[in-house]
Amino acid sequence: KKPKGLGKISEITLNPVWYPTQDTLNSFRKRGIYLPSVVPGGHKLNYMGAAKLNLTHVVDGAQTFRIHGTLNENTIGTNESAGCIRMKNNDVVQLATLLNNFADLKSLNDVKIFLK
DSSP, X not given: OOOOEEEOEEEEEESOOBOOOHHHHHHHHHTTOOOOSSBOTTOTTOTTXXXXXXXXXXXXXXXXXXXXXXXXGGGTXXXXXXXXXXXXXXXXXXXXXXXXXXXXXXXXXXXXXXXX
């Protein structure tokens, strides 16, 4: 299920560490990909890409939705994630930088994210 409605950005991270959920670890394992429980930033299996923006949206009690980069930009627009919004790495870094600059002047609380 994908997140919908009004939310916010709770955190912005460049070159993020990824902590895959157990469901994600199991899903990847079924495809023959064995992820570590902690994937460092820049690692060849870090599917967060170059930046991530954590969202406050909740679906079925889970609050693990993000806007993030990707390892394979050719998969953007396909059903490859668990509800996250994937972007090209250069674009997500530019967005993260713009939002960080805005947060320095105002607050991330002033940024609203509406998903439909």
